[in-house]
Amino acid sequence: MESPATQNVLIVGVGGQGVLLASDILGTVCLGRGYQVKKSEVHGMAKRGGVVYSHVRYGTQVLSPTIEPGTSDVLLAFEPAEALRWSKYVKPTGTVIVNTQKRIPPAACQDRRPDALTRYPRGIEQALRSQIEDVRRFDAETLAFELGDLRMCNTVLLGALSRVCEFSAEEWLAAIEKSVKPRTAELNRRAFLAGRSVEFPCAEEPQAEELVFEKREAARDEAPFIEIRQNWCKGCEICVRVCPQNCLVMNGSKLAEVAKAETCIRCMLCEWLCPDLAVSVH
Amino acid sequence: MEKMTKPVQLLQGNAACARAAIAAGCRFYGGYPISPSSEIAETMAKLLPRVGGKFIQMEDEIASLAAVIGASLAGMKAMTATSGPGFSLMQEHIGFACYTEVPCVVVDVMRGGPSTGLPTSPSQADVMQARWGTHGDHPAIALCASSPGEVYELTVRAFNLAERLRTPVILLLDEVVAHMYEKVDLGRLAGLPVEDRRKPKGAPGKLEAYAAGEDGVPAMAPFGEGYRYHVTGLAHDSRGYPTQDPAVVETTQRRLQRKVDRCRKEIVSYELLQCEDAEVIVFAYGIVAAAARQAVRQARQRGIRAGLFRAITLWPFPGEELAAAVKQAKRIVVAEMNLGQMTGEVERAVGKKKTVKTCLKANGEAITPDEIFSALQAEDACHA
Amino acid sequence: MLDIQKYLRLEMFPHMLCPGCGHGIVLGALLRAIHSLKLSQDEVVVVSGIGCSSRLSGYVDFDTLHTTHGRPLAFATGIKMARPELTVIVITGDGDGLSIGGNHLIHAARRNVGLTCLLLNNEIYGMTGGQAAPTTPLGKISTTGPTGPFETPFDSCRLVEAAGASFVARGITYEPATLEKLIVAAIQNPGFSFLEIISDCPEFFGRFNRMGNPADQILAQKQNVVDAKTAATLPPERLKGKMLTGILHHEPRPEYAASYQESIAQMGAQAR
Ligand code: SF4
Ligand code: SF4
Numbered sequence: 001m002e003s004p005a006t007q008n009v010l011i012v013g014v015g016g017q018g019v020l021l022a023s024d025i026l027g028t029v030c031l032g033r034g035y036q037v038k039k040s041e042v043h044g045m046a047k048r049g050g051v052v053y054s055h056v057r058y059g060t061q062v063l064s065p066t067i068e069p070g071t072s073d074v075l076l077a078f079e080p081a082e083a084l085r086w087s088k089y090v091k092p093t094g095t096v097i098v099n100t101q102k103r104i105p106p107a108a109c110q111d112r113r114p115d116a117l118t119r120y121p122r123g124i125e126q127a128l129r130s131q132i133e134d135v136r137r138f139d140a141e142t143l144a145f146e147l148g149d150l151r152m153c154n155t156v157l158l159g160a161l162s163r164v165c166e167f168s169a170e171e172w173l174a175a176i177e178k179s180v181k182p183r184t185a186e187l188n189r190r191a192f193l194a195g196r197s198v199e200f201p202c203a204e205e206p207q208a209e210e211l212v213f214e215k216r217e218a219a220r221d222e223a224p225f226i227e228i229r230q231n232w233c234k235g236c237e238i239c240v241r242v243c244p245q246n247c248l249v250m251n252g253s254k255l256a257e258v259a260k261a262e263t264c265i266r267c268m269l270c271e272w273l274c275p276d277l278a279v280s281v282h
Numbered sequence: 283m284e285k286m287t288k289p290v291q292l293l294q295g296n297a298a299c300a301r302a303a304i305a306a307g308c309r310f311y312g313g314y315p316i317s318p319s320s321e322i323a324e325t326m327a328k329l330l331p332r333v334g335g336k337f338i339q340m341e342d343e344i345a346s347l348a349a350v351i352g353a354s355l356a357g358m359k360a361m362t363a364t365s366g367p368g369f370s371l372m373q374e375h376i377g378f379a380c381y382t383e384v385p386c387v388v389v390d391v392m393r394g395g396p397s398t399g400l401p402t403s404p405s406q407a408d409v410m411q412a413r414w415g416t417h418g419d420h421p422a423i424a425l426c427a428s429s430p431g432e433v434y435e436l437t438v439r440a441f442n443l444a445e446r447l448r449t450p451v452i453l454l455l456d457e458v459v460a461h462m463y464e465k466v467d468l469g470r471l472a473g474l475p476v477e478d479r480r481k482p483k484g485a486p487g488k489l490e491a492y493a494a495g496e497d498g499v500p501a502m503a504p505f506g507e508g509y510r511y512h513v514t515g516l517a518h519d520s521r522g523y524p525t526q527d528p529a530v531v532e533t534t535q536r537r538l539q540r541k542v543d544r545c546r547k548e549i550v551s552y553e554l555l556q557c558e559d560a561e562v563i564v565f566a567y568g569i570v571a572a573a574a575r576q577a578v579r580q581a582r583q584r585g586i587r588a589g590l591f592r593a594i595t596l597w598p599f600p601g602e603e604l605a606a607a608v609k610q611a612k613r614i615v616v617a618e619m620n621l622g623q624m625t626g627e628v629e630r631a632v633g634k635k636k637t638v639k640t641c642l643k644a645n646g647e648a649i650t651p652d653e654i655f656s657a658l659q660a661e662d663a664c665h666a
Numbered sequence: 667m668l669d670i671q672k673y674l675r676l677e678m679f680p681h682m683l684c685p686g687c688g689h690g691i692v693l694g695a696l697l698r699a700i701h702s703l704k705l706s707q708d709e710v711v712v713v714s715g716i717g718c719s720s721r722l723s724g725y726v727d728f729d730t731l732h733t734t735h736g737r738p739l740a741f742a743t744g745i746k747m748a749r750p751e752l753t754v755i756v757i758t759g760d761g762d763g764l765s766i767g768g769n770h771l772i773h774a775a776r777r778n779v780g781l782t783c784l785l786l787n788n789e790i791y792g793m794t795g796g797q798a799a800p801t802t803p804l805g806k807i808s809t810t811g812p813t814g815p816f817e818t819p820f821d822s823c824r825l826v827e828a829a830g831a832s833f834v835a836r837g838i839t840y841e842p843a844t845l846e847k848l849i850v851a852a853i854q855n856p857g858f859s860f861l862e863i864i865s866d867c868p869e870f871f872g873r874f875n876r877m878g879n880p881a882d883q884i885l886a887q888k889q890n891v892v893d894a895k896t897a898a899t900l901p902p903e904r905l906k907g908k909m910l911t912g913i914l915h916h917e918p919r920p921e922y923a924a925s926y927q928e929s930i931a932q933m934g935a936q937a938r
């Protein structure tokens with residue numbers, strides 16, 4: 001029997017953010033307690049491409065390695081859109097910790113066009129709050145940047161995570177020291193403590209948030225227009241499969257067709273990956 | 283530079299070729315060293331940069347002709363030179379140049395073959411390769427010189443024909459002519475007319491790159507000047523785009539052949555020596571013609587009415603001209619440094635009523651006047 | 667937003683490649699790169715050899731030259747020599763560029779002629795129906811290697827770097843934005859730039875090797891590659907069987923055609 005006290009932590013982000021290292025560290029902390037830990041993770045090859053996630057389950061006895069929807073105690077999201085996507089895995093009474101810095105997934109288009117950003121999904125915060133009681137949003141990336149290294153973002157987030165887990169700061173710090181390069185141990189320690197000391201709801205820059213919303217409002221009028229030249233399309237399905245927003249479908253004649261342009265985030269993947277140059281996102 | 287302008291000079295055949303190329307406006311040479319043609323490359327390497335031209339030694343003969351075609355497409359008159367084995371390697375690109383109609387000059391200094399054969403010995407074994415070496419139906423133009431002075435003249439002509447007709451032109455030399463020194467009057471030769479390719483009229487814009495007028499030769503736009511057209515070795519339509527439409531393919535094939543055929547009279551050149559009353563006529567070309575000339579003189583001294591038909595243009599074959607020249611003759615002796623490659627052409631031209639004899643040699647030695655003389659006399663062929 | 671159609675010969679579309687063929691993705695990235703470099707269509711020449719990838723030259727509105735099998739670099743060398751001011755881009759495939767054209771590749775690299783060579787590697791001969799290529803991985807099926815080849819495939823990037831190319835990189839079609847950046851960097855390097863692009867042939871390689879549909883195949887690309895920067899931090903066992911992507915070598919040195927042009931100018935000065 002699995003012990004009822006088994007804890008579920010879901011860590012999600014996109015490629016290159018350090019999701020896997022963070023979950024490794026959590027695993028190490030658990031092992032230090034003598035818990036059983038099971039992890040399952042996917043990186044860089046999921047359908048959507050570039051999405052990285054790690055299920056961490058720990059307790060006195062853990063059987064299944066994966067977390068069922070609606071059962072996660074904590075969701076640690078390195079990216080807001082990822083938070084939204086995985087939110088259905090979280091218990092209504094659970095906690096979501098979100099880094100507010102946006103990345104347009106997936107990793108396949110790591111360098112995004114500036115105008116792609118304006119079509120980022122709207123209302124993430126509201127959506128999260130409507131599902132989950134405890135939503136903790138903060139700008140971990142800027143904190144890390146202020147500490148001197150953007151890459152410390154994952155450790156900052158672990159610091160925030162430590163506030164909702166049963167382990168002591170010392171246990172965490174020991175695990176971090178074991179997992180990172182000695183050169184960066186001190187920086188990681190500071191990053192962890194910085195993340196741990198963030199109070200929620202934190203006084204985050206509301207103007208900045210509003211500003212972003214303003215930009216989005218402006219962009220909303222010109223709904224993205226996805227043009228598929230049906231006479232060029234050969235029905236390879238690539239665009240349909242890579243679209244992170246499921247905007248596209250294959251129609252009855254096995255050609256790509258736009259199903260819902262309104263959710264399009266202008267990631268450009270469909271246009272860039274169409275081998276027949278049949279797609280234009282305007 | 284002053285060397286180039288001294289009017290009368292003792293010039294080697296290969297050097298004459300290089301000098302003439304530059305005089306004809308050649309500004310690009312891509313080649314690969316091979317005996318007995320290397321002096322052409324060496325001379326070009328030295329002289330081209332002085333006139334703002336470019337020389338490049340490529341990694342092999344395939345690449346050499348490729349680079350030549352590339353440079354020609356970019357607007358430069360261009361050439362390469364090689365010998366038998368290298369000429370074999372160039373064949374695919376000769377076909378490419380024919381089909382894509384890119385002017386260029388290929389000099390083949392023939393040597394004994396097949397294979398590596400006799401690298402420093404004369405031969406005329408590539409005459410059929412010059413005609414049919416590349417696959418597929420295509421027009422061919424090949425000229426053959428028999429002295430350094432003529433090398434100069436024919437090199438200029440090769441460029442003129444290539445540019446006028448947008449087709450590769452082959453200049454056939456042999457080891458003897460290539461390495462022979464002779465007084466060449468550059469002053470006189472400097473006056474040879476030089477032709478340039480015809481560019482499209484009007485401002486750059488959408489170009490039907492392979493649309494040709496009456497003469498069958500499309501105007502040629504250099505790359506990089508805004509015409510933006512496609513060139514492919516695939517069968518293509520008048521826009522240059524690939525096609526498999528039999529009607530279109532046929533039209534292009536016929537046009538390519540026709541554009542050369544209709545200029546046949548201007549392309550074909552030959553020399554007649556005492557043919558008017560001759561009962562026996564020697565058919566020869568290249569260095570063998572020099573020996574034949576002596577043999578004819580020798581024969582005339584002995585009262586034999588001999589004559590010489592020296593082909594200067596080998597392709598298109600001067601068949602009609604030969605037929606006319608041998609009308610009154612009974613016998614024709616074909617003298618060539620191979621095992622009879624042109625003999626079949628001669629037989630076809632002169633018809634079954636004439637006796638065609640041969641004087642052939644393919645062992646690396648030049649055919650001597652004596653050998654031709656005995657062939658003139660004999661009723662039977664001389665297989666020296 | 668860029669209207670890619672400006673660079674296309676629209677009358678030639680749809681193109682002739684199979685559904686899901688990765689080469690079309692490269693074409694898009696190339697055009698975006700040319701666009702972001704603000705090159706005029708009149709100063710770009712695209713040269714290609716023979717094979718599926720080499721058919722791309724016919725679809726773009728530049729001066730384009732579709733040459734013979736394996737030889738595009740040699741043709742392009744002539745063009746670059748004649749007009750050093752042109753941007754000459756060579757599109758070749760793994761069979762075209764590494765098998766029949768291998769010699770031209772190493773010599774173009776050695777000379778450091780200012781060409782940008784995009785080698786589209788789909789690890790098989792597509793145009794002729796799926797025969798083994800010099801890049802077919804050990805154990806992968808082709809029509810001429812029905813049980814998988816016994817030959818070790820080329821690592822083209824290492825080959826070309828050793829031959830002297832001043833810019834060597836590898837990209838994958840699955841990362842079109844990165845690919846575009848790599849093409850930009852390749853074109854910006856004045857000397858010989860070599861960019862191997864891992865592309866897919868769903869029609870043959872994918873089918874023979876049971877890689878699923880085109881979408882499955884492109885999504886799987888990531889598994890086989892590691893970014894060169896990341897690789898530097900990984901232990902060797904994590905890199906086993908992986909190809910490195912990104913800029914692998916960049917060491918500018920004098921470009922051939924420009925150097926030649928310069929020497930001509932000097933000669934002219936001396937003569938005066
Ligand atoms: S439709 Fe295209 S641009 Fe829009 S989200 Fe989907 S893949 Fe991205
Ligand atoms: S990627 Fe292009 S060709 Fe493939 S289904 Fe989509 S639109 Fe059609």
Ligand code: SF4
Binds near residue numbers: 682685687793
């Ligand atoms: S055969 Fe392969 S490489 Fe060729 S077009 Fe089809 S999918 Fe592309």
